[in-house]
Amino acid sequence: MMSQIFVVAVFVSIFIGILLDKVDKTLLAAAGAMILVLSGALPFEAAIHAIDFDTIGLLLGMMVFVEGLTAVGVFRWFSLQLGLITKGNPLIIFLLVSLSTAFLSAFLDNVTTVLILAPLMISLTQGIGLPPKIFLLSVIFMSNIGGAATMIGDPPNILIGSQVDSLGFVDFLQFMTAPVLVSMVLITLYLKFMKSDVIRSRNDNLGWLFTSNLMLSDIRHQAQSFVLPRATQIKAGFVFALVILGFLLHPVTHIEPPVVALTGGVLLLLLFHKEIDLHHLFGKVEWHTLLFFAGLFIVVGALEEVGVLEALSHVLVSLTSNTLTLILIVLWSSAILSALVDNIPFVAVMIPVLKDLLEQEPFASDPKSYLLWWALALGACFGGNGSIIGASANVVSVGIAQARGISISFLEFAKEALPITFITIVISSIYLILLYTI
Amino acid sequence: MNTQLLKTMNEQLLSLDRTYGADALAADFIQALRATLEQYTGETSQSALQSGLVEMYHLLLSSRPRMANLIDDLRKVLLHTKRDANFSLASIQAELQRLFERKRERRQESVAHAKSLLDQSHTILLHSYSSTLNILLKEIATSHPTDPPKIILAGQEPHKTERMIALLQKHDLPYRVVSEFAISHVLEEVDLALFGGLSLTNEMQLIMGPGSASLISQLEAAEIPRYVLLTTNKFSYWEENTAPSFTELREKKTPTATYMKQVFSHDVLPIAQLTGIISEKGVHTPTESQELFTTLRATFLQEEQEIAPLSSGAPQ
Numbered sequence: 001m002m003s004q005i006f007v008v009a010v011f012v013s014i015f016i017g018i019l020l021d022k023v024d025k026t027l028l029a030a031a032g033a034m035i036l037v038l039s040g041a042l043p044f045e046a047a048i049h050a051i052d053f054d055t056i057g058l059l060l061g062m063m064v065f066v067e068g069l070t071a072v073g074v075f076r077w078f079s080l081q082l083g084l085i086t087k088g089n090p091l092i093i094f095l096l097v098s099l100s101t102a103f104l105s106a107f108l109d110n111v112t113t114v115l116i117l118a119p120l121m122i123s124l125t126q127g128i129g130l131p132p133k134i135f136l137l138s139v140i141f142m143s144n145i146g147g148a149a150t151m152i153g154d155p156p157n158i159l160i161g162s163q164v165d166s167l168g169f170v171d172f173l174q175f176m177t178a179p180v181l182v183s184m185v186l187i188t189l190y191l192k193f194m195k196s197d198v199i200r201s202r203n204d205n206l207g208w209l210f211t212s213n214l215m216l217s218d219i220r221h222q223a224q225s226f227v228l229p230r231a232t233q234i235k236a237g238f239v240f241a242l243v244i245l246g247f248l249l250h251p252v253t254h255i256e257p258p259v260v261a262l263t264g265g266v267l268l269l270l271l272f273h274k275e276i277d278l279h280h281l282f283g284k285v286e287w288h289t290l291l292f293f294a295g296l297f298i299v300v301g302a303l304e305e306v307g308v309l310e311a312l313s314h315v316l317v318s319l320t321s322n323t324l325t326l327i328l329i330v331l332w333s334s335a336i337l338s339a340l341v342d343n344i345p346f347v348a349v350m351i352p353v354l355k356d357l358l359e360q361e362p363f364a365s366d367p368k369s370y371l372l373w374w375a376l377a378l379g380a381c382f383g384g385n386g387s388i389i390g391a392s393a394n395v396v397s398v399g400i401a402q403a404r405g406i407s408i409s410f411l412e413f414a415k416e417a418l419p420i421t422f423i424t425i426v427i428s429s430i431y432l433i434l435l436y437t438i
Numbered sequence: 439m440n441t442q443l444l445k446t447m448n449e450q451l452l453s454l455d456r457t458y459g460a461d462a463l464a465a466d467f468i469q470a471l472r473a474t475l476e477q478y479t480g481e482t483s484q485s486a487l488q489s490g491l492v493e494m495y496h497l498l499l500s501s502r503p504r505m506a507n508l509i510d511d512l513r514k515v516l517l518h519t520k521r522d523a524n525f526s527l528a529s530i531q532a533e534l535q536r537l538f539e540r541k542r543e544r545r546q547e548s549v550a551h552a553k554s555l556l557d558q559s560h561t562i563l564l565h566s567y568s569s570t571l572n573i574l575l576k577e578i579a580t581s582h583p584t585d586p587p588k589i590i591l592a593g594q595e596p597h598k599t600e601r602m603i604a605l606l607q608k609h610d611l612p613y614r615v616v617s618e619f620a621i622s623h624v625l626e627e628v629d630l631a632l633f634g635g636l637s638l639t640n641e642m643q644l645i646m647g648p649g650s651a652s653l654i655s656q657l658e659a660a661e662i663p664r665y666v667l668l669t670t671n672k673f674s675y676w677e678e679n680t681a682p683s684f685t686e687l688r689e690k691k692t693p694t695a696t697y698m699k700q701v702f703s704h705d706v707l708p709i710a711q712l713t714g715i716i717s718e719k720g721v722h723t724p725t726e727s728q729e730l731f732t733t734l735r736a737t738f739l740q741e742e743q744e745i746a747p748l749s750s751g752a753p754q
Contacts, residue, residue, distance in 0.1 A: 127446075203477050204479050204480035205480065205490075207493055209474045213474050213477075221457070
């Protein structure tokens with residue numbers, strides 16, 4: 001009992017520490033892990049065993065891959081081309097940049113996506129005298145929505161996909177594409193409708209249209225001086241396609257996703273070894289994020305070791321014996337908690353809880369109980385839109401905006417974000433209900 | 439007047455000027471106007487078009503610093519709508535094309551006059567980037583394949599210096615970079631200095647890139663010939679009530695300190711500090727420049743009078 005209280009106290013302390021944001025979350029997780037190992041709550045070998053190297057490997061592989069693409073200029077080229085295609089039209093800027101964010105988020109991590117597209121959105125909108133906030137917010141919302149579509153699009157999905165053996169890249173595509181696409185469409189229409197005074201073409205006004213074309217001149221100059229060699233485009237595209245194919249063909253090849261990601265990263269570096277400064281690139285890999293995950297796994301491992309998670313799963317079972325009800329509970333609680341606190345620790349805890357729960361009746365014999373995983377994924381990903389602190393991409397984007405003199409307060413964000421989060425969770429609820437009942 | 443539109447347009451024009459130079463901005467301006475007219479979906483009646491163009495004209499007049507060559511182009515477009523009773527979107531586009539081609543001709547003519555000066559120089563100090571300079575350097579490289587003049591490039595903001603270096607490397611001209619604050623160490627080598635300019639005002643003041651004024655003062659003290667490349671469409675004939683250059687404070691951070699840095703958009707100096715202006719009409723001393731200015735101003739005033747009724751909304 002004492003050991004359970006101690007381990008829970010460490011976990012809750014980490015959670016609160018992340019919320020208060022006075023100490024870096026990586027330090028908190030690492031310190032928590034060390035305390036648990038030093039105190040004997042979790043033996044060192046068990047701690048190492050608790051670290052899910054599938055997740056770490058997948059994250060590391062994708063980080064190296066993305067940094068490699070950044071280093072050879074793929075994303076800068078992409079954002080310049082995107083800027084040109086918008087022709088400075090506010091409506092096209094909104095649609096193209098937002099939807100590109102959603103699409104890219106599905107295959108790159110959300111933070112990388114907003115690092116590429118948030119500055120572009122700000123430059124385009126400020127450059128033509130538009131209020132940038134709602135446009136930037138659309139990028140943030142779409143990064144979290146699009147990221148839910150694949151196993152590699154959002155950390156919660158990476159965690160779930162890596163730790164639940166029965167779920168692979170194809171399964172995520174199969175089950176997550178529909179709610180993500182519907183959410184993308186409805187949220188786009190919602191924003192367009194709510195902000196129609198701003199999100200509209202200005203081609204009927206000579207002055208504003210002229211200003212848009214002036215801004216395009218700047219992008220044109222940049223695009224002309226920044227040429228991505230054809231060979232680079234082909235090599236980068238080839239590796240990108242190979243990685244996606246690797247994920248898709250996992251059921252056939254049985255090559256694990258982290259192996260695919262790491263192979264893609266290394267292959268990219270090999271193909272561009274002359275162009276890329278390796279030391280500089282490895283300096284940009286988010287080692288602190290990997291350490292955060294490792295620390296978190298150890299803490300969650302300790303919670304499992306002392307039986308807290310098993311107890312939690314029993315509590316959930318006692319709440320309801322109806323699978324569909326439980327699915328909706330998991331969905332909505334994931335969303336709410338993801339909005340309020342970092343979704344990664346929450347998902348990290350919920351995975352072993354759900355695994356345990358799925359071995360208990362009546363859920364073990366319910367063929368649709370696997371939907372609990374999708375409820376967790378949808379809730380954690382979409383819930384990240386609920387507040388500024390709900391997802392790392394939100395914090396990063398608001399930071400980028402701040403650096404450009406655009407201030408977005410917690411309440412301002414919440415005012416726009418809560419209806420959107422609510423809409424996406426309702427869509428998810430309807431979707432899961434349909435999947436369960438059909 | 440739409441102040442948000444004015445602010446945005448002004449910022450765009452300044453940004454393009456600062457980043458790519460006045461010549462590039464002039465070309466971008468025309469191209470942007472052409473693209474605007476192509477994409478325009480509003481009312482295309484003559485009165486609506488004139489009204490829209492007049493609004494843009496007033497916005498340009500209110501921008502700071504005044505970009506005389508851009509205003510001149512738009513004035514020419516308005517004159518076209520005033521003089522051609524059957525003007526249309528298509529005819530305006532044709533006028534813009536004519537203006538674009540005239541720009542090219544002006545540059546070539548300026549280059550021809552500048553080359554005659556530079557041909558006698560062994561070491562030339564360069565400061566400001568422009569597309570006219572690009573053509574001039576190409577001419578110099580072509581006419582001096584074996585013994586080209588040496589170039590000393592006054593290093594300024596990295597992006598500007600890099601653009602100049604790209605030009606010099608493109609034309610394979612021997613050069614070296616000396617920071618503009620250290621030019622005094624190499625003055626004795628310089629035969630002639632060449633600058634770019636944004637505008638010449640009614641008060642016979644040149645508006646030039648930041649850093650130009652201190653360099654020119656040093657060159658003046660050392661009695662080294664110093665010229666500015668400035669076509670006559672950059673002559674600014676308006677009475678100025680506000681400072682042609684503006685300033686702002688920017689926050690800068692270093693590992694040990696955060697401080698405010700005051701930056702200035704342009705330098706302003708009397709034309710008398712220069713040896714002369716090189717325009718498409720020739721090389722002019724300060725006195726000759728003033729005479730030329732006065733002559734051209736008369737034409738400008740006539741044109742302004744001609745388009746004045748458009749602003750008042752009077753029937754055309």
